[in-house]
Amino acid sequence: MPPDSQPGQDRTGLLPQLRLDDLLAELQTRLVAVLTTRDRVHALLEAVVTIEADLDLDSVLRRIVEASATLVEAQSGALRVLPEEDGYGRLVTVGGFGDEPPPRDCLEVPVCVREQAFGTLYLADKAGGGGFDENDENVVAALAIAAGVAIENARLYDEVRRRERWLTASAEVSASLLSGTDPYEELVLVAERARQICDAETSGVLLVDGDEFVLEAAAGLHADIVRGRRYRIDQVIAGRVYRSGRSLETADAAEEFRQAGVSLPIPVGPALIVPLGSAGTARGVLAVSNPPGGATFGEPARRLLEAFAAQAAVALELADRRQDTERLALLEARGRIAKDLHDTVIQQLFATAITLMSAIKISEKRDVAVRVRRAVDDLDDTIRQIRSTIFALQVMPGEHGLRARIQHVIDKAAESLGFAPETRLDGPLDLAVGDEVAVQVPAVLAEALSNVARHARAGRVSVTVSAGDELVVRVIDDGIGFRQGGRRSGLRNMAERAERLGGSFRIRPGESGGTVLEWRVPVHGPERDGG
Known part of the structure; x- marks a missing residue:
């Protein structure tokens, strides 16, 4: 046989000692790699489109984690957002990642926005039990770049939405406050719009009453539970905001309350508190909060809420001046x-x-x-x-003058008497009666009517309170009459009150039965020595 026709000899010299089967296997491997790369590129492009499809930041963060896990066939993943970035200091997870620290063999890729770290992406539990390779890291890193752009777009969109809500809320609150709306409804509107501006679960307006805060209005989750509650200014963190005029944000308001020894009726997590006015002239504070584990609020929300609270404080002041003018007219x-x-x-x-x-x-x-x-x-x-x-x-309706307090006592006594006493109020009770005397009158009248209800068995009671040179409280009933030797602690208290004010107290039988009680004091109280 000729030398050039021997089996296995490569006549051309192009494929020395390489079998055809090996060549086909190598070609197939390279084709698979090319196809895999093409599929990953397509998957990467599809993931980029997916995360860019929504401008809501919460949705974008979740889509980033889901798309990254799909790209590298990870069964669990998480995006831990740095707390100083926009108030989203939290963990977004998919699969079984949970809140525990990431496993050692997970894939970690940083996510940056404008060359500033936004958080870290963690991927774990690769399908099939294998580890992540360099290609997995490269494709996730490429997705992280697109994720940074998507996050920035979502943040800008979120900022625009917040500003739109702020503009709408500011205009609405100003118009409402200056149009004569009921004061309570005005405060509820302020609380509701503050909650919307900050995307908070709960909000409240706390106004100062002496040395206490009163939660006058609340909106959102648990609003009915917290509305009307009182807190000492020096016991709660809102007091620091009120006194300093500077806003305060905390990641755990419940812990702040626990340290101050104050119990809360609802679970509270992150909170943002801003003053209603400047230091020294603030009317109170405006607070928003989320449940434990909820999102914190961050710098953009703080700036907008401060501007809204400042405008609301001015509108509230103008509304008060308008009401004063209306009262005067x-x-x-x-x-x-x-x-x-x-x-x-x-x-x-x-x-x-x-x-x-x-x-x-x-x-x-x-x-x-x-x-x-x-x-x-x-x-x-x-x-x-x-x-x-x-x-x-001469007294505005709704003001808590002496007449109103006397009438409140009489109305309350009607429940225990079983009928309404006949009432006569004479003289300038709200104008001429001194404060020291005005404080005592409701207590004396309540004690007198209580005695009638418990002991007199009366079917008719008349009450006269008159103010001239003296203030006179006279209670007449048609009951069984005054009995000597009974318990006299209530009567003794009334007598002592009259004596302290330089007046007199007496109780006697009525002309046709029953009892006449008369409490008489100087209208301005006891005279004081000038020295």
């Missing part, structure tokens, strides 16, 4: 009405009473004289009622 109108009643109506009634009194003297029939005298008495009673109305017109 109403008092002036009432003053004119009172003057007309005093100068015209009362004088005419008084003249009519004098005419009738003169008619009594010339009347020849006794029954006519009796009727005329009764008419005169009715006119005197009408004059007293008109004078009482004049004094009442």
Whole structure:
């Protein structure tokens, strides 16, 4: 056989000692690598499109973790966001990653936004039990670059939405406060718009009342539970904000309250508190919060809430000034009405009473004289009622004056008596009575009516409170009368109150049965020595 025809000899010299099967196997391997690379490129492009499809930051973060896990066939993954970035200091997970530290063999890839670290992407539990290779790291790193762009877009979109809500809320609150809306509804609107601006679960307006905060209005989760609660200013973190005029953010408000020894009725996590006004003139604070484990708020939310609170504080102040102006106008109108009643109506009634009194003297029939005298008495009673109305017109409705407090005591006593006492309030109770006396009157009246309800077995009670040179409280009942030797602690208290104020107290039987209680003190209280 010729040398050039021997089996296995490569005549061309191009494939020395390489079998055809090996060549085909190598070609197949390279084709598979090319196809795998093509598929990964397609998958990468699809992942980029997926994470760019939504501008909500929460959705974008979750899509990044899901797309990364799909690319490298990881069964679990997580994106740990740095806490100083936009307030999203938390862990976004898929699969069975959980909150525990990442395993040693996981793939870690940093995620950056504008060359600044935003967080770290962790991928673990590769399908088939193998480890992650260099190609896996490269493809996830490529996705992380696209993720940074998506995160930045989502943050910008979130900022635009926040500013839109801020502009809308500011305009709405200002218009509401200056249009005469009910004060409570105004505060509820402020709380609700603050909650929306910050994407918070709960919000509240805390106004200062003496040395306490009162949570006047709340919105969102658990609003009904916390509304109306009181906290000492020096016990809660909101007090630091109120006194300093500087905002405060905390990742765990519940811990701050625990350290101060204050219990909360609801679970609270991250919180942001801003002042309603500047230091020294603030009306209170505006607070937003999320449940434990919820998102913190960050710098953008703080800036917007500060601007909103400052504008709301100005609008609240302007609303107060408008209400003061309306009160003044109403008092002036009432003053004119009172003057007309005093100068015209009362004088005419008084003249009519004098005419009738003169008619009594010339009347020849006794029954006519009796009727005329009764008419005169009715006119005197009408004059007293008109004078009482004049004094009442000089006080704004809803204000907590002495008249209102007396009426509250009488209304409450009606429940235990089983009927409403007859009431007469005479004189300038809200204007002439000194503060020291005004504080004692409701307590004395409540004690007197309580005694009637417990001991008198009365079917009728009349209450008269009059203010002239003296303030007189008189309670008359038609009960079984005053019994000597009974418990006198309540009566002793009333007597001591009158004595401290330079007045007197006595209790006696009524002319036709029952009991007459009379408590009498100087209208301005006891005289003080100037020295």
